[in-house]
Amino acid sequence: MKKWWLAAVLLGLSAVLAACGGNGNAQGGAKEKMVIGYFPNIDHAPAMVARENGYYEKALGKGVDVEYITFPDGGTFMAALKAGEIDAGLVGPGPVLNNFSNGADVKILAGASSGGTVVVASEKSGVDSVEDMAGKTFITPGIGCTHDVQFETYLQQLGNDKLASSRIGGTLNHVTGNPASYAAMFESGKVDLAAVPEPWGSILVENGAKVIISSDDIAYGNTLPNTVLVAGSKLSEDKPELAAKLVDAHQQAVDFINDNPDKARKIAIQSIKDLTHQEMDPAIVSKAMDRITYTTDVNEAVLKEFGTSSYDLEFLKENPSFDGLVAHGE
Known part of the structure; x- marks a missing residue:
């Protein structure tokens, strides 16, 4: 009986060691x-x-x-x-x-x-140029994200206080959201503009949006x-x-x-x-x-x-x- 018990213990120990070694690196440690x-x-x-x-x-x-x-x-x-x-x-x-x-x-x-990075306007927005942006709502993936800073820097360089986010005294309302949802938000009229990375900019244009600020013209461009x-x-x-x-x-x-x-x-x-x-x-x-x-x-x-x-x-x-x-x- 004792020999049987010892054999069982050794067999179990071997199985544990094999399992540990199977998940480890070449030196036998954990990955x-x-x-x-x-x-x-x-x-x-x-x-x-x-x-x-x-x-x-x-x-x-x-x-x-x-x-x-x-x-x-x-x-x-x-x-x-x-x-x-x-x-x-x-x-x-x-x-x-x-x-x-x-x-x-x-x-x-x-x-x-x-x-x-491009800035596009929805068909329903009435925005055909930067001058039409006052009072509109724009969307970016996040507050202070790369595309947001590029867009707002571009606006700041124009020297028109109205063409800025309401966060810093301008007239533009800023919201955030996942770029994959922008087409639906354009269609619903919830937002007018998007400062957006590719491929979402091209997808919005394909669905009728208009490029207002190109990737070459936006602040810091390429x-x-x-x-x-x-x-x-x-x-x-x-x-x-x-x-x-x-x-x-x-x-x-x-x-x-x-x-x-x-x-x-x-x-x-x-x-x-x-x-x-x-x-x-x-x-x-x-x-x-x-x-x-x-x-x-x-x-x-x-x-x-x-x-x-x-x-x-x-x-x-x-x-x-x-x-x-x-x-x-x-």
Whole structure:
């Protein structure tokens, strides 16, 4: 009986050890987890391509499990990053600068895309030019988000006090919402204008909206990194080897988009369909992607100018220094 009991114990112990080893890395320890976030927007195509082609998984190795979370706006992304719910991902510079100025632990590792923000007006709005905007309602993904700052900076540069958000004494009413819902909001008449990323700008135009401010004319146009790859210091400083591998995978994705635009478009269309249940016309997506430059470069000087604009628009209480924000930039 004792021999039988000892054999059972040893068998059970072997099973436990095998189970632990099966979920571990090459050294037998538990796998690390990397959670990456991004949005269902065309300017976030590098994350979609990297996910589809397995670039993150290949670069980080078998000892790291990669998971993905998608977000509707930069505010919720940054909240997740600060809470440790994600380790890295793609987001617009507006929320990054706003949170960094308030002491958030965030580093920009690389650029992802630039350009692509447009301001469009609904058919029902009666807006045919910027001069018609007074008293109208505009929508952006978030308060102080990248597209919001670009639009409001453009208006501020006109020098017309009425053409500003009511938040800072102007006549324009500002609301926020998920870009995937803008077409319905235009149709209902709830909003007149949208400062929006691609492909949603092109989709709204296809449905009858009119471009009032093009991606070339809006503030910071194509010079601003419209989307950046960011991480917290637990990754960028405590695990620099993993951070470097993540950047390498990101570079592969950007190169793939530039070398294989047709394949990248198909990946983006399918990814956005999976996330939003909206299937987009390939011709529309092709036009949208043509308005965007995919690059890992980061123009730190432009980022700092953009941060000053956020302060001038009263999204930031103080005009902070952004030194140290960019871990890998120009």
